[in-house]
Amino acid sequence: MFAAIMIRGSRDSPQDHASGEDLLGALTPYAPADVSGIWQNDRALIAQARHHNTPESLHEKAPEVCRETGRVIASWVRLDNRTALCAALGLEPRPGLTDPQIIPAAPRQWGADCAARLEGDFSFVIYDPVRDEAYCARDAIGAKPFYYFVTESLLVAATSVAAIRAVKGLNLTPDLQWTALFAVRINLADRQSAYTEVKKLPAAHDLMVRVEGAPAPREYFQFDLVASHATEREQKWVDAYRAAFDDAVDARARTAFLIGAESSAGLDSSSVVATLVDRLPHARDDFHCFGMAMFEDEPELLLATAAMHDIRHTHILLRPRIAPTGDSFTRALKAIGHPPEHEQMLQVQPFLEQCRSLGIRSLLSGYGGDEVVTSFARTLTTELWHRHAYGAVFDELPGSPVRRLAEFGKLLLKGPPDPRATRDHGMTQLLEQGCLNQEFLRDSGLLEQVQRWLTPEHPDNTLNVLAASGAGFRHGRAARLESEANYAATFGIEYRYPMFDRALIQQFFATPSIEKRRRDMGRYLHRRAMQGRLPDRILWQKTKWMGQKLNGSTNLEPHQPVRFEELPSILQLILDRSFFEQAQKAQIDAPDEATQSAVRRALFFFHIRQIAEWARG
Numbered sequence: 375m376f377a378a379i380m381i382r383g384s385r386d387s388p389q390d391h392a393s394g395e396d397l398l399g400a401l402t403p404y405a406p407a408d409v410s411g412i413w414q415n416d417r418a419l420i421a422q423a424r425h426h427n428t429p430e431s432l433h434e435k436a437p438e439v440c441r442e443t444g445r446v447i448a449s450w451v452r453l454d455n456r457t458a459l460c461a462a463l464g465l466e467p468r469p470g471l472t473d474p475q476i477i478p479a480a481p482r483q484w485g486a487d488c489a490a491r492l493e494g495d496f497s498f499v500i501y502d503p504v505r506d507e508a509y510c511a512r513d514a515i516g517a518k519p520f521y522y523f524v525t526e527s528l529l530v531a532a533t534s535v536a537a538i539r540a541v542k543g544l545n546l547t548p549d550l551q552w553t554a555l556f557a558v559r560i561n562l563a564d565r566q567s568a569y570t571e572v573k574k575l576p577a578a579h580d581l582m583v584r585v586e587g588a589p590a591p592r593e594y595f596q597f598d599l600v601a602s603h604a605t606e607r608e609q610k611w612v613d614a615y616r617a618a619f620d621d622a623v624d625a626r627a628r629t630a631f632l633i634g635a636e637s638s639a640g641l642d643s644s645s646v647v648a649t650l651v652d653r654l655p656h657a658r659d660d661f662h663c664f665g666m667a668m669f670e671d672e673p674e675l676l677l678a679t680a681a682m683h684d685i686r687h688t689h690i691l692l693r694p695r696i697a698p699t700g701d702s703f704t705r706a707l708k709a710i711g712h713p714p715e716h717e718q719m720l721q722v723q724p725f726l727e728q729c730r731s732l733g734i735r736s737l738l739s740g741y742g743g744d745e746v747v748t749s750f751a752r753t754l755t756t757e758l759w760h761r762h763a764y765g766a767v768f769d770e771l772p773g774s775p776v777r778r779l780a781e782f783g784k785l786l787l788k789g790p791p792d793p794r795a796t797r798d799h800g801m802t803q804l805l806e807q808g809c810l811n812q813e814f815l816r817d818s819g820l821l822e823q824v825q826r827w828l829t830p831e832h833p834d835n836t837l838n839v840l841a842a843s844g845a846g847f848r849h850g851r852a853a854r855l856e857s858e859a860n861y862a863a864t865f866g867i868e869y870r871y872p873m874f875d876r877a878l879i880q881q882f883f884a885t886p887s888i889e890k891r892r893r894d895m896g897r898y899l900h901r902r903a904m905q906g907r908l909p910d911r912i913l914w915q916k917t918k919w920m921g922q923k924l925n926g927s928t929n930l931e932p933h934q935p936v937r938f939e940e941l942p943s944i945l946q947l948i949l950d951r952s953f954f955e956q957a958q959k960a961q962i963d964a965p966d967e968a969t970q971s972a973v974r975r976a977l978f979f980f981h982i983r984q985i986a987e988w989a990r991g
Contacts, residue, residue, distance in 0.1 A: 375534065376401070376422040376533055377448075378420045380529040381418070384740075389419060395412075397537055400536045401532075404708075407424050408424060408866075411986075413446050415440065419503050420501060422437045423436060425867075429631070430470075435472075438475060447548075451477065453476060455492070462763055477933035486594070489580045494879070495870070497533060509583075513578075517870075517871060518533065519855070521575070523827065524577060537711070539559070539711050548944050549569055550814070551823075553815070554820055557948070558766045558981075561716060568988075577852065579592060605878075605888060606888070611899065620746075622875030623872075626736070626871075629736045632656055633650070633739040634661070637669075641743070651683045658685070662732060662756075665690050667691070667924065669921045669923055675909075678909040693924050697931050698720050698931050701978075709864045710856075710861065712982070715853030719858050725737075726865040733866065737870070741874075742851065745846050745847035746841050746842070746899060753837060755767050755770050757887050758789075759796045771895040810950065830843045855869075885914045895914075928973050930977075933965055938955060942985070945986065945989070
């Protein structure tokens with residue numbers, strides 16, 4: 375983690391705004407990191423804290439100063455293509471060569487294209503004291519957070535909003551649109567933070583900040599969405615995908631400490647666990663898996679993969695408290711600087727505490743599969759239809775030949791439906807039914823913004839385009855990745871996401887669409903690649919159904935009624951009083967109702983409590 379202050383057009387010194395100790399305290403609010411340090415002159419102040427993880431990180435300095443150029447790099451990084459980078463940059467890949475020592479050589483070699491050459495999870499700032507400029511970048515997926523505040527006189531960059539809040543004189547204002555989106559659980563703001571003046575550097579973007587000029591983020595990478603068309607399946611695509619998946623897991627198994635994995639008992643996380651066990655950097659007896667069980671079938675499925683691979687330690691948390699406040703929320707608020715944009719992390723505190731006690735410093739997660747590489751590819755027949763592959767359309771329709779013939783006849787009469795017409799409709803319903811003030815919605819343009827996120831304009835309706843432009847992948851992933859990174863760091867733990875490996879995603883996009891679904895069986899490419907690794911009940915389960923809820927209900931924290939006039943002013947500005955009071959009455963009258971709308975209502979009030987606590991602070 376890091377925080378940096380660079381003076382631009384003023385006579386201030388960076389120390390007028392914060393001390394290095396202030397920044398380090400905000401970066402590590404619960405325990406000191408393994409290594410931390412401060413670099414400063416009269417133009418810049420840089421603080422960094424680092425938890426050891428990879429073998430190379432044991433040699434890192436915080437921050438790192440280049441002996442040749444004097445440039446200073448503060449980073450949060452794990453490079454996965456170290457060998458290739460060293461070969462291209464003429465560096466000796468010795469064990470003591472750290473990732474922050476490799477990165478500054480990249481701009482000298484490749485200029486503006488340097489960030490695109492780096493594989494792995496990273497965010498960093500390189501300050502050049504000679505030119506008095508800062509080059510900033512964030513990895514292609516956004517696994518590591520990067521926030522910044524910039525004016526004509528000042529740049530503040532950090533891996534958490536909490537660190538930026540530690541800088542004096544910024545006069546930060548809670549952002550109304552961000553707050554409204556958070557209240558209704560639509561966390562798609564991938565450029566805007568919880569404060570109007572603080573921006574997020576989006577994934578796959580870099581930023582050059584000089585003393586003069588208006589800095590603007592620049593996108594340095596986009597996925598290639600062009601794939602060859604085919605109407606028959608070939609084993610070579612399954613083999614290529616499996617190899618890319620294995621490489622993705624292998625890269626994230628590199629650590630000098632113990633490694634663990636989260637599992638939901640679903641296809642994605644079970645695949646990660648089953649692949650990781652053969653790539654552990656330590657004995658299998660020291661490998662631990664962690665899973666939450668809220669549905670009847672989950673414990674059995676969690677243990678099925680463990681039994682198949684002789685995993686002796688599987689920790690199952692039964693009926694975790696959903697939407698908890700208290701210590702976990704307080705910790706998140708202090709680490710992140712605002713309410714966490716993804717509430718699941720608040721449920722896993724018992725796992726993180728156990729990992730810390732066991733000496734586990736890396737947790738692999740299956741998050742990211744649904745977003746792209748294990749998506750259900752439901753619009754395969756639509757793509758085939760537009761490619762005039764009518765024979766393949768008929769063959770891929772589900773059901774008996776008679777049923778397929780009837781469905782094909784409907785397509786001849788009406789054509790396939792527009793896949794964008796009903797896409798992510800649930801999110802717009804959340805916005806419209808979330809007790810928000812209609813005048814605020816109209817004047818802020820928030821409804822139109824959400825609709826643009828959900829239905830971006832694009833001339834093609836291929837599976838690749840729909841997956842790459844989906845709101846969950848393109849915009850929503852940042853919220854969870856940023857929150858989990860900062861929260862887990864308070865326990866000295868790093869999350870890693872094989873499903874979000876850039877090379878794996880690109881391999882998926884390069885694969886013909888016909889490989890990704892077979893009639894009513896989605897996730898078909900990934901399932902075939904994982905044959906022999908997973909129990910069939912997990913591998914070939916068509917839906918995510920895990921049985922009835924344990925104990926028949928969701929374990930929600932009890933509602934704490936609050937009068938509208940007692941809400942912070944920011945909430946009174948965005949909420950409709952009448953709608954709010956009606957929703958609260960319904961929650962009080964039926965606190966244990968288990969319908970989807972009731973759970974959605976309970977989560978809404980949980981988010982309202984979080985905003986209120988944040989505003990009071």
